[in-house]
Amino acid sequence: MELLLPLFLNGVVNGAHYALLAMGFGMIFATTGVVHFAYGPVYAVAAYLTWWSVTVLSLPFLVAMGVGIVGCAVVGMASYVLLYRWFLRNDSPPFIILVVSLGLLMLITNLIGVAFGTNAKTVNDVTYGFYFIGSAVVTGVQLWQVLALVVVGLGLAAFMKWTAYGSYIRAMQDNMLMAKIVGINTERVSLVVFGIGSGISGIAASLILVKEGALPHMGFLAVFYAFLAAVVGGLGSLPGAVAGGLILGLVESLGVWRVSSDWQTTIAFGVLFIVLIWRPTGLWKGY
Amino acid sequence: MINNAILKVLDVSVDHGNRRVVDSISFDVLRNKILLVLGHNGAGKTTLVRSIFGLHPIAAGEVQYNDKPITNRSTEENVKNGFSFVPQGHGVFRSLTVEENLMLGTTHVSEQKKIRERLETVRELFPILSERRAQKAGTMSGGQQQMLAIGIALMQGPDLLVLDEPTIGLAPRLVNQVVESVVKIKETLGLSVVIVEQNIQASLPVADGVVILKTGRKVYDGAPAPLADHNKLMEYF
């Protein structure tokens, strides 16, 4: 029984990480229609830029994190402008765009490996505390991960509800054709969405760097979880991404209580299947 | 001589893939008049008006708006310049409220005073939209959604309004209501209007001019009166 609390807390923390990833990924998909698998390596770019800023430039961690987030947003926007936009303009079938996205995933992953080497990068100078919750220990990084979800989630919700761009994004998610008809510059909004979505993943990436370090292929599993959590919650829904991420994190973590941890990924898929059989469009719909 | 046409369509052709769907069509839309565009299913009416508005590329020919070329201009530029479009089907944002829908019509309007005035005009024209302002558009009836779609376009403050089959799928009573509201809009706001229609009965009486398409070609361009004769009309279908 005393295992349960740490497992639960661990599930919430991992879930917060998945939820952040799902938010950015789902926002990009729901607004632009692009299943952006290269979201994974773009996220990795943020981790590497943060690492580089800390260890090579000796920048304070928060500044380095900013570099990572901005760099990641720029790479995300570049992938839209240089690649996806062309296919979207030519009305390419979604399948083609999916293949393009997988190609970009391989490309960026390899480029990271070439630029930084394939060994793990860690930051050791970033210090953080340990806290007791009941009998369980949580680290400062874990708290930041949860805090990041809360801040980004609330911030994004406010942005979507109260700003002009937020309403354009909701309009595009609802009806792309009508968005064009009312004169929304859908390409400019798509660019902004790629920037925001990627930037959000950059926050998650910088924290994971501190917690686990960075590897060139770290994006594979990240985009996989982003996709899973977003689909479980309902693609493009903000509360859905939060719920999907937390459910995934909790089920995975609590599952280990009874079965071997080898089953973690299988459990994640189990959740996906069960939710989708029950609710084919995910738990939530729309913002 | 003052040019009385707000929109000039000159030998416009449009393709879907390799197929020419609109073939070298020309017509004028006169100021403060209603032009009716008729044609059988698949004649190319939607393709034509969508291309003029910038939603689909024009392969050949030219479009002039207020005597300036606007061929293949973006929808954003058209809306900014007073050219609005109401698409076929329910041209609304279903998951957003009525109010949010209307406000999306003001994407390029910054003056609060104009926004308030237009909101007032739209609510006077369609009182149901002010009763249902907090309701999700997707939960309204087809007729109400059509009124909202027209309302969104009016929020843009257009000089030229193009409507693609605004009465499709509506009950007969609503068909007349929508057609009447379009006439009222034209008269009170001084708009120029293009209506694409299949419902000839309801729309012919309010038209000032008629263009008929048949498999992508123009087969009639003239006054509505001769078409009141059913046999004459059927020649063009």
Ligand SMILES: Nc1ncnc2c1ncn2[C@@H]1O[C@H](COP(=O)(O)OP(=O)(O)OP(=O)(O)O)[C@@H](O)[C@H]1O
């Ligand atoms: N996206 C598309 N891709 C390929 N062909 C298309 C597309 N849209 C329309 N077409 C074809 O173009 C032709 C004209 O279609 P369009 O929708 O313009 O006709 P319409 O006159 O508006 O018909 P309706 O009265 O049914 O709305 C049709 O033969 C149709 O099959």
Ligand SMILES: [Mg+2]
């Ligand atoms: Mg049509």
